[in-house]
Amino acid sequence: MKKLVFYIAATLLTLTTYAQQAVDYEGGRLIVGDGSAAIENGAFVVRNGHITAIGRTINAPAGATRVSLAGKTVMPAMINVHVHIGYEKYTSWGAQNYTAENVLDHLQREAFYGTAATQSVGSSPLEASLQFQRDQQAGKFPPASRFFFIPGYAPPNGGPDEVLREATNALHAINEVSTDQEARASIRKMAGLGIKAVKIWVDDRRGTYPKMTPEVYNAIIDESHKHGMLVHAHATTLADQKAVVRAGADVLVHLVQGEKLDDEYLALLKEKKPYWATVISLGDPTAVCEHDPFFEQAMPATVIAKIRATTVRRPLAPSCGPPAPNAAARETIIEYNFPRMIAAGARVVLGTDTGIEPGHTFGSGEHVEMARWVQLGLTPSQAITAATQRPAELLGLMDMGTLAVGKRADFIVLDANPLENIRNTRKISAVYLDGAKFDREAVLARWKKADAAR
Numbered sequence: 001m002k003k004l005v006f007y008i009a010a011t012l013l014t015l016t017t018y019a020q021q022a023v024d025y026e027g028g029r030l031i032v033g034d035g036s037a038a039i040e041n042g043a044f045v046v047r048n049g050h051i052t053a054i055g056r057t058i059n060a061p062a063g064a065t066r067v068s069l070a071g072k073t074v075m076p077a078m079i080n081v082h083v084h085i086g087y088e089k090y091t092s093w094g095a096q097n098y099t100a101e102n103v104l105d106h107l108q109r110e111a112f113y114g115t116a117a118t119q120s121v122g123s124s125p126l127e128a129s130l131q132f133q134r135d136q137q138a139g140k141f142p143p144a145s146r147f148f149f150i151p152g153y154a155p156p157n158g159g160p161d162e163v164l165r166e167a168t169n170a171l172h173a174i175n176e177v178s179t180d181q182e183a184r185a186s187i188r189k190m191a192g193l194g195i196k197a198v199k200i201w202v203d204d205r206r207g208t209y210p211k212m213t214p215e216v217y218n219a220i221i222d223e224s225h226k227h228g229m230l231v232h233a234h235a236t237t238l239a240d241q242k243a244v245v246r247a248g249a250d251v252l253v254h255l256v257q258g259e260k261l262d263d264e265y266l267a268l269l270k271e272k273k274p275y276w277a278t279v280i281s282l283g284d285p286t287a288v289c290e291h292d293p294f295f296e297q298a299m300p301a302t303v304i305a306k307i308r309a310t311t312v313r314r315p316l317a318p319s320c321g322p323p324a325p326n327a328a329a330r331e332t333i334i335e336y337n338f339p340r341m342i343a344a345g346a347r348v349v350l351g352t353d354t355g356i357e358p359g360h361t362f363g364s365g366e367h368v369e370m371a372r373w374v375q376l377g378l379t380p381s382q383a384i385t386a387a388t389q390r391p392a393e394l395l396g397l398m399d400m401g402t403l404a405v406g407k408r409a410d411f412i413v414l415d416a417n418p419l420e421n422i423r424n425t426r427k428i429s430a431v432y433l434d435g436a437k438f439d440r441e442a443v444l445a446r447w448k449k450a451d452a453a454r
């Protein structure tokens with residue numbers, strides 16, 4: 001017994017010493033994440049999981065462990081404000097897979113690809129999600145992306161597409177509200193639980209779904225704002241985006257599909273400046289079809305084979321085949337609308353919708369979305385800010401999102417410079433969370449083993 005106590009005490013001492021031990025990372029290109037010029041040949045010090053000094057020249061504390069970043073570029077870890085976590089299991093997809101273990105697996109996939117915080121939007125069951133957050137904050141899980149979630153609101157039988165609907169119905173994960181009183185009462189309950197934001201679906205899926213009424217979404221937005229909560233709005237038509245922005249929605253999710261933006265909307269955007277989770281790549285051909293190991297490495301062979309064998313396109317589901325009949329028209333609209341949204345003041349923020357249907361890999365979509373923004377006119381620096389500092393600001397994570405003194409040491413070490421080519425965010429050498437190197441090799445080996453056993 002005495003021996004055991006001594007052993008525990010010694011272990012704790014070792015861990016504490018390790019945690020407090022300063023590490024001096026030096027000689028790398030540092031992308032701060034706030035749009036400022038990169039610090040060439042810069043250095044930073046990490047202690048207790050936080051950045052305590054950063055700059056061109058710094059005074060490293062005596063005894064600090066030195067790590068060379070020669071030839072490397074460091075950027076802040078990403079923050080993804082829009083995914084649907086918990087339902088994908090790669091052998092099946094649905095409510096039966098929603099366990100803490102599976103949520104953790106998805107968060108480790110996010111971490112593997114460099115995402116330090118991940119927000120599940122509208123589809124996560126309330127009690128289980130609150131419990132998971134408490135457990136993760138208490139350190140009960142191995143390292144992973146930090147979990148955040150926001151509850152979702154829809155009219156009865158409305159909300160997500162039919163695949164996600166079936167799963168969320170089984171878990172009663174969506175709050176169905178028909179009247180403004182119901183909506184306000186539910187938002188007050190969420191505020192009491194410490195919830196910081198909610199999602200509304202304002203979409204009738206081309207007339208196939210009941211539509212959320214203005215009475216209901218006005219009540220949700222008004223009551224949320226009274227409690228300091230933000231509202232994310234799924235709206236995909238010009239009329240719906242106008243309506244929710246006018247009503248005060250804080251975050252737009254998705255592109256306006258198939259319509260050019262008009263001056264009335266652009267004026268509204270100039271006035272309101274909403275955040276905008278573009279989720280462009282969800283509608284793109286999947287990167288899996290490119291045979292790129294970056295996407296394949298964490299994906300089961302059976303899933304890759306299935307996607308490759310699927311050549312008939314279906315909305316949201318990954319497939320490899322000829323372009324969808326509307327692909328060129330979609331692209332023309334995106335090229336017209338995207339720069340106008342940005343110029344009007346919409347604040348782009350990283351979201352991918354990963355997990356909404358079978359066959360998406362958590363974490364890799366972030367890199368596709370950033371490249372898409374650059375293709376459409378953002379600079380790589382602006383794209384990185386939209387994936388790091390801005391989502392941190394949106395989520396109220398004051399200690400995340402940039403490389404700066406006082407921030408958590410969540411960062412990605414890259415073998416090439418993404419300011420020269422945004423696709424270099426895929427050349428990941430290492431990911432650090434809370435100052436500790438995330439063991440990418442170990443999780444990858446575990447996924448490969450599970451894949452081989454199938």
Ligand SMILES: [Zn+2]
Pocket residue numbers: 082083084121353356
């Ligand atoms: Zn979504």
